[in-house]
Amino acid sequence: MHSFEPTLPWLIVLLPLLGFALNGLAAFVAPTRKALPALVAPAAVGLAFVIAVVNFLAMRAAPPLAPVIVQGYSWMPVGSLQIDAALQLDQLSMLMTLIVTGVGFLIHVYSVGYMGADPGFARYMAYINLFIFFMLVLVLGSSFPVMFVGWEGVGLCSYLLIGFWFTEKANADAGKKAFIVNRIGDFGFLVAMFMIFANLGALDFATVFAAAPGAFPYAGAVVTTITLFLFLGATGKSAQIPLYIWLPDAMAGPTPVSALIHAATMVTAGVYMVARTSTLFALAPLSMTVVAGIGALTALFAATIGLAQYDIKKVLAYSTVSQLGYMFIGVGVGAFSAGIFHLMTHAFFKALLFLGSGAVIHAMHGALHHTHSKWDAQDMRNMGGLRKHLPITWVVMWIGTLAIAGVWPFAGFFSKDEIIWQAAARAVGPFHTWFTVYWVMALVAAMLTAFYMTRLMIMTFHGVSRLPEAEQQHLHEAPAVMWVPLAILAALSVVGGWFNIPEEIKRIPVLGWLPGSPWVHEWLQPVTRTADAIFGAQVGALSEASPLGGGEVAWAVISFAIAVAVIAIAASMVLRWQYRPALESPEPAGLKRLLWRKWYVDEIYDVLVVRPLVGASRWLWRWVDDAVIDGSVNGLASGSRGLGWLSSRLQTGQLNTYAFAVVVGVILLLAFVVL
């Protein structure tokens, strides 16, 4: 059997960078010409995807047991520390590359339609090309520093794209918020990196993961601290409690950006990072429990907020936070392949839902623009009954909704169920009580997910239209360049789950009738096997039954039934509620208001963090800088000036005075010499 040889691996990374360079040039030279960016940007990512597929097929023919390192050049040779700009191709990075370039390509194509009329089109295309480049550096980097370059780069692109329409102050502020909150997480990543170097003397993945099991005792303090700091980095990038607050505001950016960066790819970087460093996390059971706990808490908490939002993108944003929480439950309980699998299916159906909401907003915006209406194009209270105007969008968004709600046979059923089941099955170690709690939280969050997504669909597409007649005339379906990517993503949202069907599920009479195998799990085996071995040795065998009894099959059927029931109940409830257009609606009251205002978390952070920080900064500015530092410098200056003024009084300008001074001086000198 021949071994896996990468084909043009650097081109995967460099093509989007080239696209960025060309589009960036176009944005400077001829920002009004749109033909070049419309061609170059999707082509660069599409070609990268083709090369990635070629490499993927080669890797599938001969799966390497150890990651294949593609050397670039020596980046930082500092004594014993050698950091190379090198790529690491293994099963995990290959899968991520496929997701990033594949979903990225579809969203690039969609963007050509969505952003075509925008005056900043070339700049936009340059930014998302740059984003793809940095995201690929992140997933393909072979060491922590290279990964960190990508990590920071995607943060930069996220900032640039959230504030893409920067003439509105709110958008610029949202960009700044994302950037600053991410800095807190990056601090954790950096500290973890320093600690790894201090303890192991290396920063490339191969050396670190080979040395870690021998260097760190199981559940030791050092490895626990390292992994907790790594996870702090992940909470920033992947929008988990307590650093999730930037993601809902990030919806200020163009909708394809929300789909690509703030749903499908960048925000999953934290999940990827935990899976990549699975060896370290497996050594720190406490950190794993924290990861799963934060994930469960975020999944539940964000889902409750999603119940009461009116902005269609805000619902999807909180849904993303919630789904990211699921991924962290997955990697936190040790089911790394389940977490990555949910990352993959989520990339499909959340990109679909966001792009679908983009098509809705596109139509609403166009209609409202025609009549110069001041209504909000994103507020679902202004929608309703859009089904007959946007039939394709309606169908694909229902597919996305069924997928995220976990309805068989759509993608989310397999991935979310896998995570929920793993939380139950892995409740065997020293922290099993916690895991049981997480399992229950995940189940409740799954019900809430089905509820808020159904509410979104009913409010947007069903019932009577709340849009005035005049605007309804101008509603139109998205052009083909937009709906074709939607259709492809919809197809992936249906079949995406079949890539990983556990053997137990396949044995169920009706539900098991599907082509597919536990492929993702087997595919990622070489990457997670060290972590799995540590688990096997330290924690022991997985549980066969959930804490409430019932095995995997039983709970798969139960959660399917729950999802269908919740969708049916939610649909009938929301259809009966009478909504009025946003401008005529009273503010929600009671519990609804609490959820609508997002549990007042932004306000609480404002009081606890922002105001004290601004106050302290103001004090430092007014007192320490203005009074102490400037005061001492200015004081020295004016003191010298005063002395100068005093001594200048000796200069009278009178010849006789000077002559007298000379005489006195001579007499004194003579007296000194003689006496």
Place this chain on the structure above:
Amino acid sequence: MVQYSLWLSAVLFALGVLGVVIRRNAIILFMCVELMLNAANLAFVAFSRVVGIDGQVFVFFVMTVAAAEAAVGLAIVISLFRHSESVDTRNFNLLRW
């Protein structure tokens, strides 16, 4: 003899200094400076009686320099007078602070 000459020289020099310090008229100041130079000359001549001809030679140098100095100085005084119709040094104090 030398001693008397030196006393005279010292008295003349002191008078010159006194004049420079207390008088305000620029021309008088010049004359006082000349007085001091000639007091020094007298001292040179007096010493030459004791140590040899060198002192007398020095006197010629001093007179040359004094002549040059007087030429420059008087020129300055004349242009001062042209500028402000006065040679009183109290009027010329531009070079203070």
